[in-house]
Amino acid sequence: MEILEFGFMQRALLASLMVGLVAPAVGVFLVQRRLSLLGDGLGHVALTGVAVGVLTATAPVGTALVAAVAGAVVIELVRARGRTSGDVALAVLFYGGIAGGVVLLSLAPRGRATNLEAYLFGAITTTSAGDVAVFAVITVVVLGVVWLLGQRLYAVSDDEEYARAVGLPVLALNVVLAALVAATVVLSMRVVGLLLISALMIVPSAVAQLLARSFRQTLHLACAIGLVVSVTGTTTSFYTGTPSGGTIVLLAIALFLVVTAAVAVRDATARRRHRRRAEVHAAHPHEHGAGCGHQPVPHGDHVDYDHDGHLHAPHRTGTGVHYDEHGAGRP
Amino acid sequence: MIPAIHLRDARIGYGDTAVVQGVDLTVRSGEAVAVLGSNGSGKTTLARGLLGLAAVLGGEVEVLGAPVGRLRERGRVGYVPQRHTVSGAVPATVREVVGVGRLARLGSFRRLRPADRAAVADAVAAVGLADRLCDPVASLSGGQQRRVLVARALAAEPELLVMDEPTAGVDAASQDALAAVLADVSATGTTLLVITHETGPLAGVLTRAVVVDHGRIGYDGPLAGAGAGAGGHHHPEDTGEPPRGGYRIDQPRVTTDGGR
Numbered sequence: 001m002e003i004l005e006f007g008f009m010q011r012a013l014l015a016s017l018m019v020g021l022v023a024p025a026v027g028v029f030l031v032q033r034r035l036s037l038l039g040d041g042l043g044h045v046a047l048t049g050v051a052v053g054v055l056t057a058t059a060p061v062g063t064a065l066v067a068a069v070a071g072a073v074v075i076e077l078v079r080a081r082g083r084t085s086g087d088v089a090l091a092v093l094f095y096g097g098i099a100g101g102v103v104l105l106s107l108a109p110r111g112r113a114t115n116l117e118a119y120l121f122g123a124i125t126t127t128s129a130g131d132v133a134v135f136a137v138i139t140v141v142v143l144g145v146v147w148l149l150g151q152r153l154y155a156v157s158d159d160e161e162y163a164r165a166v167g168l169p170v171l172a173l174n175v176v177l178a179a180l181v182a183a184t185v186v187l188s189m190r191v192v193g194l195l196l197i198s199a200l201m202i203v204p205s206a207v208a209q210l211l212a213r214s215f216r217q218t219l220h221l222a223c224a225i226g227l228v229v230s231v232t233g234t235t236t237s238f239y240t241g242t243p244s245g246g247t248i249v250l251l252a253i254a255l256f257l258v259v260t261a262a263v264a265v266r267d268a269t270a271r272r273r274h275r276r277r278a279e280v281h282a283a284h285p286h287e288h289g290a291g292c293g294h295q296p297v298p299h300g301d302h303v304d305y306d307h308d309g310h311l312h313a314p315h316r317t318g319t320g321v322h323y324d325e326h327g328a329g330r331p
Numbered sequence: 332m333i334p335a336i337h338l339r340d341a342r343i344g345y346g347d348t349a350v351v352q353g354v355d356l357t358v359r360s361g362e363a364v365a366v367l368g369s370n371g372s373g374k375t376t377l378a379r380g381l382l383g384l385a386a387v388l389g390g391e392v393e394v395l396g397a398p399v400g401r402l403r404e405r406g407r408v409g410y411v412p413q414r415h416t417v418s419g420a421v422p423a424t425v426r427e428v429v430g431v432g433r434l435a436r437l438g439s440f441r442r443l444r445p446a447d448r449a450a451v452a453d454a455v456a457a458v459g460l461a462d463r464l465c466d467p468v469a470s471l472s473g474g475q476q477r478r479v480l481v482a483r484a485l486a487a488e489p490e491l492l493v494m495d496e497p498t499a500g501v502d503a504a505s506q507d508a509l510a511a512v513l514a515d516v517s518a519t520g521t522t523l524l525v526i527t528h529e530t531g532p533l534a535g536v537l538t539r540a541v542v543v544d545h546g547r548i549g550y551d552g553p554l555a556g557a558g559a560g561a562g563g564h565h566h567p568e569d570t571g572e573p574p575r576g577g578y579r580i581d582q583p584r585v586t587t588d589g590g591r
Contacts, residue, residue, distance in 0.1 A: 032421045148440060155431040158419050162412055165382040166435035166487065167405025205421065213467045214424040 003238055011132050012124040012234055012244065016191045018139040019200065020230025020248075023188065024208075024222035025146050026180045027201025031209070033157035038075070038178065039201045041094040042185045043194035045071035047101030050119055050189065054108045060119075061134050065186045071097065072178035080171050122193035122245025124237055131190055138183050145180060153177055154215055191234055193245035200226060203252040210263050229255060333396040335360045335491045335522035336381060342389035343373075343380035349388050350376040351546045360490070363513075363523040365530050365554060368543035374526050375413070377543060378493050381524070382410055395490060406435030409489030411480050413496045413526075422467045425479055429455055432483035454486040455479075458512050474505025481512060491522045498532045506532035530554060 003009050023039075030036050049067025053060030071093060078089045105116060118126050146153070156163045156173045164170045181201070188197035208221035233248030240247070297304045336358040343351040351373040358364055368374040379385035381394050383405070392399045395407055402408070409432070432454070433447045443451070455464050458478040463471060468479055477497060484492055498506045513536045517523055523537070530537060534554065542550035 028421060032419055034420060148442070151430065151434055151442060154423075154427070155434055158423070158428075158431065159412075161384060162410060162431070162483075165384055165405070165410040165412075166408070166432070167383075167402075168434065169439065209421050212422055214465075215419075215421055215427050218421050 003235060008125050008127065009238060011127040011129065012191055012238075013231060014132050015127045015135055015187075016230040016234035016244070016248070017227060018135050019184070019187045019192055019197075020227040021223050022139050022142050022226075023184050023192075023197060023200040023230075024204040024226035025143060025219060026177070026184045028205040028208070028215075028219050028222050029153050029157045029177055030181065031202060031205045032154065032215075033160075033177075036202045037198060039181050039185060039198035040195070041075070041090060041097075042068050042071055042178075042182050043188075043197050044094040044101075045097035046182070046185050046189065046194050047119065048097045048104065049101075050194075051101045051104030051108070055104055059130060059134075061131055061186060061189065064189060065134075065138075065183065067097070068182035068185050069179050072182040073175055076171065076175045076178045079174070117243070118193075119189055120193050120195045120245075121243040122188075122191045122196060122248070124191060124234055124244045127190040135187050135190075138187050142180050142183055142187075145176065149173065149176060150219075188245075191244045192230070192248060193243070196245040196249050199249040199252060200230065203249070203256050204229070207252075207256050207259050210259050225252070225255065332360055334358060334393075335362070335395060336524065337393040338391065340390035341380070341387065341392050343376055343385050343392065344388055345376075345385060347388070349546070350385070351380065351543070352389075354390075354548055356541060356548065356551070358522060358524065360522055361517075361520050362539060363517045363537045364525070364539045364541060365533070365537040366524060366526045366541050366543060367528070367530065368549075369528075372543045373546040374543040375495060376546075378495060378524065378526050381491075381493060382408065406487040407490045409484035409487055409492040409521075411484045411492070411494040411497055413499070414480065422469060424465050425455055425460060425468055425471070425482075426451060426464050428468055428479055429482045429486050432486035435487040450488065451486050454482040457485055457515065458482045459508055472505075474501045474508070477501055477505065478509060478512065481509065485516065489521060491524065492516060494523070494525045496527055497525065498527060498529070503532075509533075510536055 004013075027036075027039065030038055046064040046068040049064035050060040052067070053063035056063070074093060075090060078093075102116070115123070115126075117123075152163075152168060152173055153176070155168055156170055157177070160170060163173075184201065185194060185197050188194065188200065192200055204222040204225040205218065207225050208218045212218040212221050229252045230248050233251045234244050236242075236251070237244040237247040334357045336356060338354050338356040341351065341354045341356075342349040343354075354377065366374045366377060376385050380387055380392055381399060383399055383402075387399060394402050397403070426448075429451050430443055430447075433443060433451050436450075437443070437447070452461070452464060455461055458481050460471075460475060460478060460482065463475070468476055471479065481494070481497065484494075497509055501509070510533050513523060513525075513533060517536055525533060525537060527533070530540065537554055540550065540552065540554040541548055
């Protein structure tokens, strides 16, 4: 493939692979915790870090990491102290972050890499070899922490009060999660962009939770979706010349819309079929019961009846007995 | 023997405001106690104080032999919150939700091992949902989800189980199922503390009643005698014959009372 002949594309694809995998692995906890926009806020804060890096001629990835992690810790401490003032405190921190970034970048001497747009919305030409190395370390650390502490992060995200009551270290786990988000934000700053990373954390999870049955399945599926849209979007952006971050996010949102529509159609079809069968059996010659001739199959708290290759579960409604389909052969 | 719960002149509340005060209460290990009271009486605050969720502002609050703030293995205290459903944004199976309860028994970094998974499966079986272990909790009925929350608490094999309104808003069949579960749990020696508006469904399990009234204990004695204690300070030994029938607060049965 010609696309791989370019060194910058190799690095961009590696970066997109890593961020595509990592962002949903962290994002799924944010969705569960109903704190979807934390990544967005930390992206704002990271911009000040980027600006400091540019001004002092140090690698902006490193300074952004420091700023974002520091911001994450501050946010969790503010949240832990009380929620009323927390909201305003977060706004101050987030907008202070982006305002500081813009102002500091404008002060940078000419000739320094001050392309604000690339930091905010992603660009495929900007990933350096050094960036790839830092990203690889971040990827390994974030995925390692999620593997090790995933069950506890789920516990705290799911029901913080319960977690506190049974003695889980709630504040520490919240700080860890916020730090993971901060690290992921930094991972995004080349191909996805600081203003768009939140979408890559949230949208793959939103797609996965439409399809999955368990949290674990959601996590794995979200990572797979993130990886595919990230690499596909980066590749597309090579051919179309569009910003990679925007392209990736539009792809993810398109997928979300398609899956949402497909699930809606599936559910509507299932409801229609259920109604049709209920109509057929409304004219049932008998109520199922002992000795009715149909094979009884115990199922939890009731009994299903094997009926022409599918299972019938009677339950009473206002208009008489109504039969649910409980699948064929599966008691 | 160390009492499961020991309160002496306890003041419990939020911030600087005491909701419960001057409470003396000792619950022996293995007892099954109902905590009764109307909305806003302070019964939930009392329980939250035992769980470290409300502040101890004065007096002594000891749980399983240790001051509540210094109880190291918090997993020894099980908690079933006042919640109708297990609602997360992301789908989760019964096994995953109950697995959270087991984490309380592990160290800071240990992941669930096969023995822990077995304990989770046992807890789910104990509440009669063994065949739903791998189903999404969202597919369960409200009463079943309530039992999932009970299983989550049982997965840690607690010595003391605190439950907040476990029967409120649950249909009769699920209430009976819950009563059977609690009878089994109580039979293993676990101490039960059940906050409730109505003892009817659990009358066979709970033996002692503590009535909280305006942040103080208004009655403490056999469950059957609690009816007369709702109004004031009253002990059944003073009157001899306790009134018949279960205890009931003459108030609309609202199932949430603002977390207090």
